[in-house]
Amino acid sequence: xxxxxxxxxxxxxxxxxxxxxxxxxxxxxxxxxxxxxxxxxxxxxxxxxxxxxxxxxxxxxxxxxxxxxxxxxxxxxxxxxxxxxxxxxxxxxxxxxxxxxxxxxxxxxxxxxxxxxxxxxxxxxxxxxxxxxxxxxxxxxxxxxxxxxxxxxxxxxxx
Amino acid sequence: xxxxxxxxxxxxxxxxxxxxxxxxxxxxxxxxxxxxxxxxxxxxxxxxxxxxxxxxxxxxxxxxxxxxxxxxxxxxxxxxxxxxxxxxxxxxxxxxxxxxxxxxxxxxxxxxxxxxxxxxxxxxxx
Numbered sequence: 676x677x678x679x680x681x682x683x684x685x686x687x688x689x690x691x692x693x694x695x696x697x698x699x700x701x702x703x704x705x706x707x708x709x710x711x712x713x714x715x716x717x718x719x720x721x722x723x724x725x726x727x728x729x730x731x732x733x734x735x736x737x738x739x740x741x742x743x744x745x746x747x748x749x750x751x752x753x754x755x756x757x758x759x760x761x762x763x764x765x766x767x768x769x770x771x772x773x774x775x776x777x778x779x780x781x782x783x784x785x786x787x788x789x790x791x792x793x794x795x796x797x798x799x800x801x802x803x804x805x806x807x808x809x810x811x812x813x814x815x816x817x818x819x820x821x822x823x824x825x826x827x828x829x830x831x832x833x834x
Numbered sequence: 835x836x837x838x839x840x841x842x843x844x845x846x847x848x849x850x851x852x853x854x855x856x857x858x859x860x861x862x863x864x865x866x867x868x869x870x871x872x873x874x875x876x877x878x879x880x881x882x883x884x885x886x887x888x889x890x891x892x893x894x895x896x897x898x899x900x901x902x903x904x905x906x907x908x909x910x911x912x913x914x915x916x917x918x919x920x921x922x923x924x925x926x927x928x929x930x931x932x933x934x935x936x937x938x939x940x941x942x943x944x945x946x947x948x949x950x951x952x953x954x955x956x957x958x959x960x
Contacts, residue, residue, distance in 0.1 A: 700899045707906075724906045725882055732878075785895045788877035797883070 684828050685713075685747040691734040693760060696784060699735050703728035706745055706754075713747070714827050715820075722798040723752050723818045729791040730756045730814055736781050737761065738811065747828045749820075751800075756814040763806040770796070770804070835868060837960045840953040844868045844960035847911050847934055850890065853952060854938060854945070856913065859920055861934025867910045872954045874946050878903050885909060890954065892942055896920050901927040901935075911935065915942045 687709065689702045707724040715723075727743070734741040734756060741758030763769045770792050777787020796802050799816040806812040820828070835844045848865040851858060858865070870888030875881045876895050885891060887908045893900060896918050904912050911934035914920060920928065920935050928935050938945050954960060 696897075699897075700902045704902060721906055721908070728902060728906065729879065729882070782877075784897060785876050785878045785893075785899070788879040790877070790879035790883050794879055794882050 684749070686744060688742055688744045691731055691738075691741045691743055691756075691758070693734060693737070693739045693741070693758070695735060699732060699784075700728060702731045702743055706743075709745065710752070715752075716822075716824050719752065719818055719820065719824050723754070726795045726798045726816055726818070727754055729794050730754065730816075732786055733791055733812075733814075734758045734760075736777060736786055741811075749828050750825060751820055752818045754814075754816055757811065759811045762808040762810050762812050763804075764808045766804055766806055835870065835960055837953050842953065844870065845952065845954060847890070847936070850913075850949070850952070850954075851936060854940070854948065856936040856938050859935040859937055860925055860928035861911060861932060864911070864932060864934050867934070868960070869910045869954060870960050872946065872949055872956055873909075874942055882907060888960075890949070892946055892949070894918055894942065896924060898923045898927045900924065901931055901933050904933045905931045909933075913938055913945065915940060915945050 691702060703724055706727045710720045710723060738758035738760030741756055744755045746753040768774055772793045773789040775787045775789035781787040795816055800819045801817040803815045837844055847867050869890045871886060872890045873881060873885040874892040876893050878899060881903055885907050888910050890911055891904060891909050892913045892915060894915055896914060900912055901924060913936045915938050917939045
């Protein structure tokens with residue numbers, strides 16, 4: 676594993692190519708594998724994987740490109756997604772369940788239900804979404820660690 | 835688990851395969867899995883939001899992300915309807931993650947109707 680620091684025992688960044696549906700989901704699978712290998716509990720892995728999957732799909736469906744970073748700190752898992760693209764003109768509207776700007780191709784593949792952002796919100800403890808229309812979107816979310824999950828970041832950094 | 839509607843034990847994937855002559859594409863060794871209920875849908879985020887652990891998922895989507903969704907939500911398995919075959923990447927990923935994929939020649943409406951008749955509900959009580 677890479678990365679070292681006092682407050683961030685682990686960090687990893689992944690590049691996401693907009694419009695590339697062939698590898699869609701591969702980054703969230705990699706994140707899931709990292710968390711499984713580290714030994715986090717089922718619930719933490721499930722919630723983080725779902726939110727990461729939705730965030731990855733958003734970049735693929737709507738942006739030109741982006742980067743997704745995973746930070747494992749002693750008390751939380753944090754994901755930051757920064758993309759370049761059209762951005763979101765009305766963030767509040769985008770957060771509404773069922774609202775979607777997806778095109779036909781996206782729908783055919785089963786994406787664009789208008790539920791991605793609310794799935795992220797429902798599976799995380801904190802979520803921040805900001806966007807500059809015409810430039811890009813910044814999304815961060817946090818899954819807090821409790822109980823024995825707090826010990827995992829300490830153990831997993833040895834690798 | 836006991837089926838609340840019928841008062842009998844929950845169905846397994848094997849019962850479903852046998853009853854409807856489904857083709858088993860992956861996960862042959864996981865057919866003894868108990869099915870807690872069912873969910874039908876082709877929009878992945880909707881399935882992520884509403885399916886429950888142990889559900890059988892009925893869909894027409896054949897790409898590898900169905901496996902990611904089933905695995906994240908700990909679903910019992912996936913039934914592809916209308917005779918749709920999984921993509922080769924999907925087969926690969928399903929074997930890797932141990933997710934059973936079954937294929938039915940019936941369209942979604944017919945198959946879901948039959949599953950419901952058999953006692954499988956959408957409420958997570960099998």
